Amino acid sequence: MSLELRVARPDDMEEIGRLSDQVFRAKRGGHMADEFPYLYDPANAHHWYVAFDQGRAVSIVGAMNWPVVIAGAATRAASVGSVATDPAYRGRGLASQLLQLAQKQLADEDVRVMLISGDLSLYTRFGARAIGWVDWYRLNPDSKKAPTPYHVRPIDPLDDAPVVARLNQTRGTRFGRSLPQLRAMLASQPMTQVEQGTKVALMVMAEGQAVSYLILNHRPFQGRGASRLSEWAGDPKGVLSALRSVQNWPEGGIEVPVLRDDWSLLAELRGSERVRSEPVSWLAKVIDGQGLSQDLQTVWAEVADRPLAILRLGEEQYKVRVGSEQWSVDAAELTEWVFGTKVPHRPASLECFWPIPSLWPEGLNYI
Ligand SMILES: CC(C)(COP(=O)(O)OP(=O)(O)OC[C@H]1O[C@@H](n2cnc3c(N)ncnc32)[C@H](O)[C@@H]1OP(=O)(O)O)[C@@H](O)C(=O)NCCC(=O)NCCS
Known part of the structure; x- marks a missing residue:
């Protein structure tokens, strides 16, 4: 069976809404697209990532791309939700692959962090972590x-x-x-x-x-x-x-x-x-650590006694340099280091800079 995984187009929204209702509204009725009009707006189709089997949507990941201010510095984050796979297609890695596709597309739009509602092993395997209390x-x-x-x-x-x-x-x-x-x-x-x-x-x-x-x-x-x-x-x-x-x-x-x-x-x-x-009931994953550190340089410069740099080493791999010290970390560790609150191995100098837990995305997907 050959499946097509791609970014959605406006005329895919009907199929996306159908699968979404099948998975999320089968018991209680109603339509996801009516409840969350901005997420499901055809104008937002390019922030949906979909697997199709002969024209039928069988797995979906939805997102919205937001400007965000962290401690006064401008950056971008995406809220991710309505993650669903047709029951007949589960356990084949479709949602995982769509999260990867979402990450790549969103990073190309200068998104630095994905915020994902829910706390599934699917998301932690993807590299998302709890970001605060x-x-x-x-x-x-x-x-x-x-x-x-x-x-x-x-x-x-x-x-x-x-x-x-x-x-x-x-x-x-x-x-x-x-x-x-x-x-x-x-x-x-x-x-x-x-x-x-x-x-x-x-x-x-x-x-x-x-x-x-x-x-x-x-x-x-x-x-x-x-x-x-x-x-x-x-x-x-x-x-x-x-x-x-x-x-x-x-x-x-x-x-x-x-x-x-x-x-x-x-x-x-x-x-x-x-x-x-x-x-906080959302997980986060830094998807562009180097871009994030550039966006937040002004915050850093104001409060740090040593310069900080986050350099991309390769797929999901970063080097964190604080003054003369440096560490190699993957994207999940970087997310914990930057935004987590209880991380044993984090260099103390990272602790106070980016209090992202103050981002409170309740309902943001759903404006
Ligand atoms: C959650 C959900 C979207 C996962 O979709 P999926 O396409 O089955 O996801 P994946 O196949 O990528 O991963 C599911 C499991 O299959 C396993 N898997 C992935 N690829 C695999 C493969 N090639 N072979 C065998 N197993 C595989 C994964 O290990 C994963 O296990 P885990 O969840 O215990 O970690 C789907 O179960 C669903 O629609 N659930 C109902 C809606 C829901 O709860 N959405 C989330 C809202 S927060």
Whole structure:
């Protein structure tokens, strides 16, 4: 049997949607392409990697290519999802080969890191690794109802998108989104739809100025799950004050993820219970270490006492040079060294530079 593995074209999207629904929506119904319109947009076809058997899609990998800012420096990352193989074709290496194809194509588009949702051995074999930890805090309701300087109002997706973009730019590590993408995300957050919650998007004002915004996935799974803060920026006091003003808390309360960059939020969460600490639910793989080190040179130059270089030695192989020391690593080790938090052999000098766990890609595939 000869299979064709290639980058998709716009007119392949129907086949891709069919296989995706067969694998992911057989039990619950609905269409993946409706739930994740940007990922499945024919304009995004060139970020799909597909195996065809006589015109039928039998294995797929989907991606979106994003500008990303890490500690103030611009680079690119791809979020990868909707990885599926027709049950009759599993265990033959198709998904693995498509991940390799994705990696090559995305690296040609200057993507330095792939972020993959889920935690399968398929992905760790590919070289993806856990990149950091998130501490979850359960917010306490404000029992005193003390007056606050904040006025909270719903976000208008059309008019408020530029303000949301400006506030988001105050985060040192973040994903970039165009205004149309941001408007689409503010208008409907598919992650919330998928989890059957209600999206609450709030602007926090003080003295007539927008000081912060937040998006809450409220009462997911028909109120059986805890509400979850999925995105925020700006004044953290304003964010927590706005969350406390939200009506109709579920039994599990509101949970707030705290990432490495979120120290200002953590300071305001004093007294709240830390309910769990877990790896970020996405794996990462550095697919162009040399390009990444070039993109982040300014960050490096600011904080390092010795120069750093990452040089590509060959397929998946790198040399890491810090001052006069050097190490040879493969792509998985490089990913751990650069972005992991608990790596025994990492040179200490790598530790503080790239706090990528602050990238929080929840729902990003799905704007
Ligand atoms: C996960 C999924 C996409 C894997 O697709 P696949 O095409 O079977 O993937 P591969 O063949 O590359 O790898 C699957 C297994 O086959 C094995 N394998 C790969 N090539 C092989 C070969 N030539 N011969 C025998 N076995 C092989 C691999 O070791 C792998 O085992 P592992 O998963 O225990 O590590 C598929 O099982 C699927 O669609 N699952 C349901 C949807 C899903 O869960 N998607 C992921 C969302 S996060």
